[in-house]
């Protein structure tokens with residue numbers, strides 16, 4: 624069996640299939656790229672309802688292992704990825720990289736729990752088995768993750784409000800362990816507070832990057848807690864508050880396409 628011939632053949636099939644997927648979805652390549660870069664500036668991002676289809680194609684197009692040109696372990700998927708190098712497939716490649724990035728988050732995840740003795744019972748220490756992941760945005764256009772963490776233990780803070788983890792443009796800070804209750808959902812002893820992990824998304828910085836980080840973080844948390852995108856909730860689902868406003872209030876969106884449904888589908892594509 625000639626490996627070279629096989630590679631050529633496989634690549635050919637692969638390209639044709641991908642082109643067919645794009646054509647079927649009636650998404651011109653240029654439009655895919657424009658949409659992605661519009662959302663995330665210099666970064667291409669996921670149009671990854673297509674990702675799963677692509678992954679299937681990659682799998683089905685390779686019956687046997689071939690060697691990877693970059694010296695990595697030979698896997699059909701990696702080989703296929705390595706062979707597709709030119710636009711429009713870059714969009715998909717970025718998507719694949721993003722999916723891998725869920726495992727090793729591209730930002731630091733700092734654990735800096737507030738003490739159990741924190742005032743106003745912000746860390747009640749009550750055990751929780753999470754069944755949901757609730758998304759918030761801070762409501763503060765300038766605060767960053769470390770500042771939000773500091774506020775939880777600031778003597779001026781007299782509110783019984785807290786959250787599990789906060790994410791900004793550059794990092795995530797875990798403030799309360801995920802198996803303990805935090806007060807974030809505004810539903811008293813309801814499932815929002817008592818059964819859900821909470822992410823606060825900062826409204827400062829480059830919104831595309833912040834949301835990218837939030838999407839990756841949400842996917843990672845859901846995966847580790849054995850949950851799916853169906854377990855995602857908005858703060859607004861538990862209480863009347865319009866939160867996360869950057870995804871549900873037109874005036875607070877940085878880009879019209881950054882909707883709650885969009886956020887959910889981006890997370891889902893990474894699971």
Ligand SMILES: [Zn+2]
Nearest residue numbers: 759760858866
């Ligand atoms: Zn909220």
